[in-house]
């Protein structure tokens with residue numbers, strides 16, 4: 001038995017089976033290359049789901065984490081710590097917003113948004129607790145975040161969630177209709193939460209003018225506009241934040257995935273106007289803002305800057321789009337279209353093909369991808385990806401597409 005097969009058997013005996021991982025166990029990685037337990041190299045076009053923004057084992061990030069671990073890892077939020085202050089300053093400066101609350105994941109950052117929205121209106125003696133969210137939107141798996149996640153299957157079976165009203169993504173009129181208070185009178189909606197590109201839902205960019213329409217709607221009803229930038233933030237779209245790319249001003253955003261380059265960290269960034277909405281004692285987390293996680297994030301930001309990776313994401317994204325468009329053109333029986341922004345791209349398969357079923361074939365062909373929605377092969381490579389790696393990755397995926405095509409024509 002190969003070492004990899006042996007590890008997979010061990011994993012299946014002890015890991016809680018809430019995932020269905022591919023039968024491969026990785027042990028190391030450099031840049032966009034991962035190495036499994038048998039020494040086999042895989043080209044990483046997933047980056048741990050848009051997380052490893054500066055690639056694997058970036059020497060500068062690895063050294064910064066090691067150095068910080070030797071210096072100070074954790075002190076709690078009963079005191080300040082210098083790295084946390086520096087990271088908050090960097091995020092506030094880059095976003096043009098006012099305040100940062102640190103936590104450990106995307107779901108937690110969205111929980112903070114949700115609690116802030118509710119408490120904001122509670123403190124003003126306005127009875128507003130309902131959130132408007134969108135079908136196929138993804139905001140995480142904790143109960144509060146799950147209540148906002150727009151895939152019914154994920155919410156089913158977990159009891160009463162909400163109050164959240166889900167409306168079709170891109171449908172401004174449906175969002176407006178959802179503002180109506182079911183009990184009559186003034187709206188009970190505290191906030192709208194939206195992704196500027198639905199990631200998990202199938203790499204769907206917000207239609208032209210949609211986010212601006214939501215902004216206007218929130219202004220009209222005195223509700224808050226939240227952008228979940230857990231997947232789109234920190235350079236991936238070719239701008240520091242998606243709201244800058246889409247030219248809309250949210251009241252608050254959530255970030256996580258790419259921020260720590262693989263080190264777990266999440267953050268809610270709000271406007272200065274919301275600084276009083278969650279007063280001392282109303283929310284918190286033990287690990288949030290610890291020096292080790294903040295050092296990782298601060299170093300990721302520095303690497304993105306010195307290696308010009310944010311501008312690079314726009315240029316590389318354009319190339320990836322062009323390469324995928326070629327695949328669509330050559331294989332119209334299998335591929336429907338390519339869509340996305342920057343280095344968050346999807347190859348959309350025709351109805352009848354399941355993206356999930358392609359991931360194993362892609363791994364066999366030497367490339368790691370993720371699926372988004374039912375029919376989208378999602379590309380979220382590390383932002384350090386090279387042109388050559390993008391070409392190689394797409395070539396591997398074209399082999400998979402060819403195999404599917406051969407199957408359908410027989």
Ligand SMILES: *Cc1c(COP(=O)(O)O)cnc(C)c1O
Pocket residue numbers: 104105106107108110138139140141195199200228229230231232256257
């Ligand atoms: C991944 C993701 C989340 C959840 O983040 P976790 O760190 O898994 O809790 C929330 N929102 C979006 C848009 C995401 O892509």
